Amino acid sequence: MVVRDTSSIxxxxxxxxxxxxxxxxxxxxxxxxxxxxxxGPGKRVRPLLSWHACVAAGGRGPESVPVGxxxxxxxxxxxxxxxxxxxxxDDLRRGRPTLHRRSGEAMAILAGDALLTLAFSSLADLSLxxxxxxxxxxxxxxxxxxxxxxxxxxxxxxxxxxxTDEERVVLIHRNKTGALIRxxxxxxxxxxxxxxxxxxxxxxRYSEAIGLMFQIVDDLLDVTQPSExxxxxxxxxxxxxxxxxxxVLGVDGxxxxxxxxxxxxxxxxxxxxxxxAGLLDMARTLARRDH
Amino acid sequence: MVVRDTSSIxxxxxxxxxxxxxxxxxxxxxxxxxxxxxxGPGKRVRPLLSWHACVAAGGRGPESVPVGxxxxxxxxxxxxxxxxxxxxxDDLRRGRPTLHRRSGEAMAILAGDALLTLAFSSLADLSLxxxxxxxxxxxxxxxxxxxxxxxxxxxxxxxxxxxTDEERVVLIHRNKTGALIRxxxxxxxxxxxxxxxxxxxxxxRYSEAIGLMFQIVDDLLDVTQPSExxxxxxxxxxxxxxxxxxxVLGVDGxxxxxxxxxxxxxxxxxxxxxxxAGLLDMARTLARRDH
Numbered sequence: 001m002v003v004r005d006t007s008s009i010x011x012x013x014x015x016x017x018x019x020x021x022x023x024x025x026x027x028x029x030x031x032x033x034x035x036x037x038x039x040g041p042g043k044r045v046r047p048l049l050s051w052h053a054c055v056a057a058g059g060r061g062p063e064s065v066p067v068g069x070x071x072x073x074x075x076x077x078x079x080x081x082x083x084x085x086x087x088x089x090d091d092l093r094r095g096r097p098t099l100h101r102r103s104g105e106a107m108a109i110l111a112g113d114a115l116l117t118l119a120f121s122s123l124a125d126l127s128l129x130x131x132x133x134x135x136x137x138x139x140x141x142x143x144x145x146x147x148x149x150x151x152x153x154x155x156x157x158x159x160x161x162x163x164t165d166e167e168r169v170v171l172i173h174r175n176k177t178g179a180l181i182r183x184x185x186x187x188x189x190x191x192x193x194x195x196x197x198x199x200x201x202x203x204x205r206y207s208e209a210i211g212l213m214f215q216i217v218d219d220l221l222d223v224t225q226p227s228e229x230x231x232x233x234x235x236x237x238x239x240x241x242x243x244x245x246x247x248v249l250g251v252d253g254x255x256x257x258x259x260x261x262x263x264x265x266x267x268x269x270x271x272x273x274x275x276x277a278g279l280l281d282m283a284r285t286l287a288r289r290d291h
Numbered sequence: 292m293v294v295r296d297t298s299s300i301x302x303x304x305x306x307x308x309x310x311x312x313x314x315x316x317x318x319x320x321x322x323x324x325x326x327x328x329x330x331g332p333g334k335r336v337r338p339l340l341s342w343h344a345c346v347a348a349g350g351r352g353p354e355s356v357p358v359g360x361x362x363x364x365x366x367x368x369x370x371x372x373x374x375x376x377x378x379x380x381d382d383l384r385r386g387r388p389t390l391h392r393r394s395g396e397a398m399a400i401l402a403g404d405a406l407l408t409l410a411f412s413s414l415a416d417l418s419l420x421x422x423x424x425x426x427x428x429x430x431x432x433x434x435x436x437x438x439x440x441x442x443x444x445x446x447x448x449x450x451x452x453x454x455t456d457e458e459r460v461v462l463i464h465r466n467k468t469g470a471l472i473r474x475x476x477x478x479x480x481x482x483x484x485x486x487x488x489x490x491x492x493x494x495x496r497y498s499e500a501i502g503l504m505f506q507i508v509d510d511l512l513d514v515t516q517p518s519e520x521x522x523x524x525x526x527x528x529x530x531x532x533x534x535x536x537x538x539v540l541g542v543d544g545x546x547x548x549x550x551x552x553x554x555x556x557x558x559x560x561x562x563x564x565x566x567x568a569g570l571l572d573m574a575r576t577l578a579r580r581d582h
Contacts, residue, residue: 118436156398
């Protein structure tokens with residue numbers, strides 16, 4: 001097991017993204033917009049999860065870089081399109097103008113499309129048997145379709161009317177954020193050597209817990225922090241009448257739910273022993289983050 | 292070699308698209324929009340090319356259906372996004388309202404994103420060795436990135452200034468239309484049994500010739516046919532000052548170029564013998580189409 005610090009993992013992932021998006025024949029203005037969206041400031045939570053899940057499943061880490069770059073590009077694509085005027089109409093993202101404010105709406109639509117396409121192109125760098133590649137392809141397409149479904153429910157409605165408010169907010173969050181967090185970890189585990197179904201199952205349970213936890217923390221930051229601290233417009237969920245955790249459970253109830261999900265994530269990976277140290281550390285950091 | 296008529300091939304491809312897009316948990320309004328865009332009237336040129344290229348390379352045909360469905364979904368995605376108000380702002384497509392006119396701009400953006408994602412999900416149905424899957428994945432991502440690059444040049448400019456008008460129109464068309472036509476044939480050939488590099492090379496040369504030919508015929512229809520016959524707004528290229536073949540070479544010069552490209556396509560596949568009959572027939576039909 002090779003231990004690497006976060007910044008050297010991020011460097012490897014960013015280098016892969018840079019390599020994949022810089023195709024000969026691509027208009028320089030398109031590459032520039034793609035790089036702005038995918039290689040700007042950001043926590044790179046998803047590729048870090050892929051790396052640590054790969055190590056937890058017995059891998060070394062670097063073999064997860066093609067999937068880590070892919071999930072980060074899918075994440076960047078979804079931010080660019082969700083920020084568009086026809087959807088969330090946001091002006092600020094990671095402390096900078098959103099891509100459509102910077103480069104125009106046409107370019108933002110096309111750069112988002114290119115990011116989504118190039119995410120799949122990163123998978124072509126995997127050296128794995130076909131059955132593994134197909135499982136990874138299925139994870140990524142299921143998560144991306146889930147994110148899009150979550151955005152449809154969130155922006156356009158259409159949720160089954162018999163659901164309670166908490167069931168609705170869980171369903172939206174599971175799709176919008178949880179699906180890709182889960183896929184980041186699962187794809188990372190699948191990019192390593194063949195491991196036991198028990199290991200994969202532990203990583204699935206861990207990732208489902210922290211996926212929901214991550215979004216509850218996001219909702220809490222939206223109500224408790226000023227925009228400057230978070231780098232995007234806050235307070236907008238309440239303004240738009242969107243369903244959120246603090247809206248359904250209150251701030252204290254939401255904090256209690258974060259603690260409960262953190263425990264659940266810790267318990268899930270406990271049987272994996274020391275090689276899951278990276279995942280454990282990430283779960284704790286994500287529970288306590290303030291931006 | 293099993294000979295099938297066009298309509299039974301289209302039925303198999305449409306059934307695959309229908310299966311791939313109907314995922315449990317997907318909002319019904321999203322599935323409805325995806326089906327409107329991908330399963331409406333249309334010639335299904337690209338999956339038919341995949342099928343006939345598969346047969347020309349020694350396959351039976353049905354094994355090309357996952358890639359045929361994928362290229363048709365990528366094609367449908369590109370039409371939905373290109374029609375958006377921020378891009379070509381079109382109201383009519385295949386004789387019906389464009390998706391954003393029917394279901395709103397937010398839904399059109401998200402349904403396009405879902406179609407692009409689900410195209411890759413169709414590839415997960417291939418039963419091929421990993422090296423073949425990776426080649427197919429690379430063909431599809433290269434063609435899709437090429438289409439997006441072509442749309443950037445066409446809508447936002449940025450072509451190198453030293454190019455002649457004919458070089459510019461060839462570059463735009465090769466990206467916007469040619470890249471996916473080429474990929475449709477190449478992916479079809481790759482979905483069959485391992486064949487000689489000479490066969491694949493013949494199919495590449497065929498597909499590059501008919502890709503350009505297809506777009507010249509499109510440009511000619513835009514200047515010579517009324518909207519009702521073509522099912523989309525015609526005459527708009529001249530109106531928007533876009534570079535077209537008839538604009539650069541004149542109507543007669545463009546027709547001569549069509550004949551020349553048809554001959555080049557026929558010659559390319561001549562060495563493949565009777566199993567390339569489907570490709571030969573397609574090339575001739577596409578050269579003579581009037582809508």
